[in-house]
Amino acid sequence: MRLEGKVALITGGARGQGAAEAKLFAKEGAKIVITDILDEEGSKIEAEIAEHGGECLYIHHDVSNSRDWEDVVNKTVEHFGKIDILLNNAGIAVWGTNDDTSEEIWDSVMDINAKGVFLGTKYVVPEMKKNGGGSIINVSSISGIIGQPTIQPVYNASKGAVRIFTKSTAVQYGKYGIRANSIHPGGVDTDMIAHITGDELRQQRIKETVPLQRIANPIEIAYGALFLASDESSYMTGSEMVMDGGVTAS
Template identity: 35%
Template sequence: MLLQNKVAIISGASRGIGRSAALTLAEQGASLVIIGTKVHLLEEVADRVKQMGKECVVYTGDVTDQSTAEEVVAKTMDRFGKIDILINNAGINMRSSTLDMEIDDWKRVLDINLNGNLYFSKVVLPVMIKQRSGKIVNVSSSTAKSGHKNATPAYGASKAGVDYLTKHLALEMAKHNIYVNGVSPGPIETDMIKQWTSEYREKVLANIPLNKLGTPKNIADVILFLSSSMSDFITGETINVNGGTYIN
């Protein structure tokens, strides 16, 4: 197993990419601490993980509150004594133009998508520095790189911030043997796209060279790669997983 005896913290783990990442990492041997706001969905994930014979601790909290990160890390250390992997996945999107967007919505999206990543990283990094090891994976979006008028500008701006934070932390933490990378999903079959009309879905598919939407498991597999020893000469990168819709 790629992650035997490893301990991973995953935010936004109740559904979609976070849920799939939790199950994928557990299948590869990791014990988990999963965070979200919907306890019944988190408990469903935890039950699946426990059926695999791995430990899974559920924590309900808001990633925009710095104390959430502090409490999660403290409880993880009490339970496991180490933190090997941090997956910053919690995020939201809204659909509005710049002129229609409320300023409070701008602040909320940036607070969850970007500030939450910073809060968790700042609390986890001292643990990893002491261990002289660790992997952090930040979930971004192709919207950060190419723009998308169907999403609120706050979403793209927040994910562009995630991309820069990934690079900056990677440079700072390399001397401590800590790897910081990201994954940049394109169109993925998650709850976020339930807002799409059938006409819009067909339009999206027509612009994907592989002519299909991605799945949460597609992203989870890249998260696994970046969390494991397979990526031990990669840091500061954000990997595109989008069916060819954005290539660089």
């Protein structure tokens, strides 16, 4: 029970990594709020956690909308009394090159991936201050560290923003006992990249570019998030946890 007595708010928790993290955190004793725009999937995860004896609340939430954030924070505090852990996980990816990036695509990717993290921090930090501390985990990517040929650079820009925003958060709120760290996964087997992993040529490319020769299972990323959420990482803030099978080592 590594999160006994803690309350965790996880965005993008209806599927993929966020759902794996919600289930793992609940197993470790946390009370969970998952938010997403996918209501059917989110409600299923809520029910699954309850079936296994956990406490979970699903709330509809667009992370790029400040009114939604106010609502989510109010409902979480009404329901569970506090927020100890904020996992800013929701995100979207766009494939192609910079030539494919319209102004609208730029704005929507930055709104969800970067502004979403800003708003989450803005609305949750006051609650964490009241509690005497908390742990913020922001999901960046290896795309926040290196350039890549197949993804629109706006995705890299958004994840780079998350990486440095996390460090600023750590520096500004450390005195309140609030820690902030970023997670940098390489390829993870979720719906986000399903179209890439299905193809034989792409599988070959994964073998050539990933030292561990495979992409991650969401639970492998969830275990990293669990460490950052728990008091086991109590002296870690402003850091980057890279979980990429060795991609950025070469």
